[in-house]
Amino acid sequence: MCGRFSVNKAISPIVSELFNTHFNTETNANLSPSQSVATLVSSNSTYHQVNALWGIKPSWSKRLIINAQSETVATKPTFRQAFQHQRCLIPCNGWFEWRTEEGKKVKYLFEHADKVPVYMAGILFQHELTELVTLTTKPNLKCGQYHKRMPVLIAEEDKDSWFQSSPQDLAPLFQHVNNEIIHVERSD
Known part of the structure; x- marks a missing residue:
């Protein structure tokens, strides 16, 4: 997955209603690594917003890491703890x-x-700053024409499972979404 996504503050009331919380984001049509991202976390079955910087830079890495592969996120030492406890x-x-x-x-x-919000799966790292990494999966046929990976997208009906399931039980959520769900358009 490439390192850019789009957020429009018009999604704030939709997200707030779905998650029964106050969610507020700013418009950023070209959100890039190291910028602040509005995320949702769950604690005791209630949702709240946490803002995080996109990307981590472990001491061993020469570059910012913005994505983790869903196939290995539960076992890689860099991501394992965050995946278990900070989705x-x-x-x-x-x-x-x-x-x-x-x-x-x-x-x-x-x-x-349908031009509704999509919900990318991520994991948080909380140290001096709160940072995040997004999760990727193998693409569906439509997305595979453009890139070898795509974000893990969590369907609205799976939001509780994403937060409440054990790491071993999350593999079904890592499957790519159907082609019909995604609309692709040139963005000049």
């Missing part, structure tokens, strides 16, 4: 991927076909 959802309008066409990089926006 979050990132409400957004969609994400961006680029592909080369006729020698030029062309930007595409991936969003829900």
Whole structure:
């Protein structure tokens, strides 16, 4: 998954109602790593907002890590603890991927076909700052035409399972979403 996604503050009331909490985000049509992201966390079956910086930089890494592969997130030492105890959802309008066409990089926006928010799976790291990493999975056929990975998207009806299930029981949520759910359009 590429390192950009889009958030519009117009999703705030929709997210607030679905999660029965006060959610407030600012519009950022090109949210990039190291910027602040509004996320949702669950504690005792209630949801609340936590703002986090997108990306972590462990002492062993030369670069910012923004994504973790869902297939290995439960076992990799860097991610294991956060995955067990600090899961979050990132409400957004969609994400961006680029592909080369006729020698030029062309930007595409991936969003829900019904223009409703999508909920990317993430994990939080809380030290001096609160930081996050998004989770990726193998793409569906539509997204696979643009990139070899896509975000793990948690359906509205699976939000409680995402937070309350044990790490071993989450594998079904890591499957890519159906092609029909995703709308792709060129974003110049």
